[in-house]
Amino acid sequence: MLNSLKGLGVTLKTMLRKPVTAQYPKEHLPVNRRYMGFPALTWDFQVQEPYCVGCMVCIRNCPTQCMTATLKDNPLHKEGKSTRRKIVDIFEVNLGRCILCEICVEVCNFDAIVMSHEHELSKYERNGNRVDLQALLEMGKQYQEDTGWEPEQAAAPKEGVQA
Amino acid sequence: MSGDLTTTRPLDTLELMINMGPQHPSTHGVFRMVVWVDGERIVNMEPYIGYLHRGSEKLSEGELYNQVITLFDRLDYVSNFNNELTFCMAIEKLMGVQVPERAQYIRVIMCELNRIASHLLFYGTFGLDVGAMTPIMYGFRDRERIQSIFEAVSGARLMHNYFRVGGLRQDVPSDFRERMERLLPQLEQGVEECDQLLSYNEVFLARTRSIGVLTKEEAIAYGASGPVLRASGVPEDVRVSEPYSVYDRFDFNVPVGKKGDCWDRYYVRVEEMRESLKIIRQVLAQLPDGPIMAAGVRRIIRPPRGEVYVRTENPRGDFGVFLVSDGTDKPYRVKIRPPSFLNLQAMQAMMRNAYVADVVVILGSVDIVLGEVDR
Structure with a gap:
């Protein structure tokens, strides 16, 4: 009997403390700086183009094959504004397949892909989680704005990127 | 005369087969068992597994090591x-890679925190299994704190993908030590509260004492490991008997039960949480500076041809990996020795002659994770 009362004492003590729960849809807890949300593509604000050159190393290393990409000749390179000879043309990620493992970020040579803080996935459309280049860049810009992200290797990408 | 209820003829009784699961809320996942009962007593129990089979071992053969x-x-x-x-560790052993000290220490911190988180989950769900609603609130409160540390360190709350062959993906954040200093007293207090709340409660004792006894001999014969084995009185812990990583540098006890009943299995885990906290304190005090990744490990890992077996102490027991490499960038064979799978078999012995009402308690006390059983 005494031990049951002891247990009751714990609950009584807890009653006087502040609640630790957060009412989720109304209240969002802040995510940590390193939080790995869905992958997003970063935007080079100096040249006004994505960092991604479409080299597809992330696609080859993805455990779930959730991404596809193609590349094209960079028009800005012809004009002499950019050092990137090739640039990403189509980039599509099926976020429903993504397992948030950060392998794509690790293998990227151009700091072109980041794990954004985006994590809410519910969509009304069946295919609503297939995001294209435009949406990925928007997510990336948001992430860069929120966290003040800077590329690790600030140097320009190497000339003559292999396709 | 038929239909005469006053007859003294003994009534015929039949064994009854009861199906439980796979979609039963208290089977801790998709697990099915068939229980034969004679009145209130269990005659036999048969587990049916495989509902969460994803073919992890086979899938591993088609993936790069990372x-x-x-x-x-x-x-x-x-x-x-x-x-x-x-x-x-299996790949590192095969390649002969020496992991830097700092990485080893951080690995130990993370593993021990994970052990506490796992046991807190057990604590909460075991409470639910015996019919107590409150413990899960306490267990999850502290588990949440641990997971927020995990999020700060690895970026994910559950699927971390943080350890790498030869070290870690990235170093811990700069405020890691402060956060740990804040977390540890909270956890210590939390574990004490959990203990006081449930362990010696009279109703809880009545539901778990002398229920589902697994003797020492049976536990060894079934190949049980981890808390299930230690609760039966065998002081076997891979961290002590075959120290891996840097576990031999820390001072901790191996809690052992006496009878091997459900309460012992529960209390061994509560004690283990205290021991894990003790280890984390020591690791934090000794945490050295330095690199977190071994030099010379390339992005695409190609271990030499050969085979290796490594075992560690998982929260559920002795977790082993048998790895065969043919020298390419993908494993030739990965065999996993899951502790839950073997502990699950010992359940048959625990359930014999128990009451139907204790089925869920015994199942909960073994603390299986179906993801590991079915692989």
Whole structure:
């Protein structure tokens, strides 16, 4: 009997403390700086183009094959504004397949892909989680704005990127 | 005369077969068992597994070594760091890579925190199994704190993918030590509260004492490991008997039960949480500076031809990985020795002659994770 009362004492003590729960849809807890949300593509604000050159190393290393990409000749390179000879043309990620493992970020040579803080996935459309280049860049810009992200290797990408 | 209720003829009784699961809320996942009962007594129990089979072992053969780590995260989905560690250690042993000190220490911190988180989950769900609603609130309160540390360190709350062959993906954040200093007293207090709340409650004792007894001999014969084995009185812990990583540098006890009943299995885990906290304190005090990645490990890992077996102490027991490499960038064979799978078999012995009402309690006390059983 005494031990049951002891247990009751714990609950009584807890009653006087502040609640630790957060009412989720109304209240969002802040995510940590390193939080790995869905992958997003970063935007080079100096040249006004994505960092991604479409080299597809992330696609080859993805455990779930959730991404596809193609590349094209960079028009800005012809004009002499950019050092990137090739640039990403189509980039599509099926976020429903993504397992948030950060392998794509690790293998990227151009700091072109980041794990954004985006994590809410519910969509009304069946295919609503297939995001294209435009949406990925928007997510990336948001992430860069929120966290003040800077590329690790600030140097320009190497000339003559292999396709 | 038929239909005469006053007859003294003994009534015919039949064994009754009861199906439980696979979609039963108290089977801790998709697990099915068939129980034969004679009145209130259990005559026999047969587990049926395989509802969560994802073919992790076969899938591993088609993935690069770094990608296989993500599969190991999903084996025992409440002790991910321990699984990752085992697989990384297997490759490191095969390649002869020396992991830097700092990485080893951080690995130990993460694994021990993961052990506490796993046992807190057990604490909460075991409370639910015996019919107590409150413990899960306390267990999850502290588990949440641990997971927020995990999020700060690895970026994910559950599927971390943080350990790498030869070290870690990235160093811990700069405020890690402060956060740990804040977390540890909270956890210590939390574990004490959990203990006071449930352990010696009279109703709880009545539901768990002398229920589902697994003797020492039976536990060894069934190949049980971890808390299930230690509760039966065998002081076997891979961290002590075959120290891996840097576990031999820390001072901790191996809690052992006396009878091997449900209460012992529960209390061994509560004690283990205290021991884990003790280890973390020591690791934090000794945490050296330095690199977190071994030199000379390339992005695409190609271990030499050969085979290796590594075992570690997972929160559920002795977790082993048998790895065969043919020298390419993908494993030739990965065999996983899951502790839950073997503990599950010992359940048959625990359930014999128990009451039907105790089925859920016994199942809960073994603390299986189906992701690991079915792989």
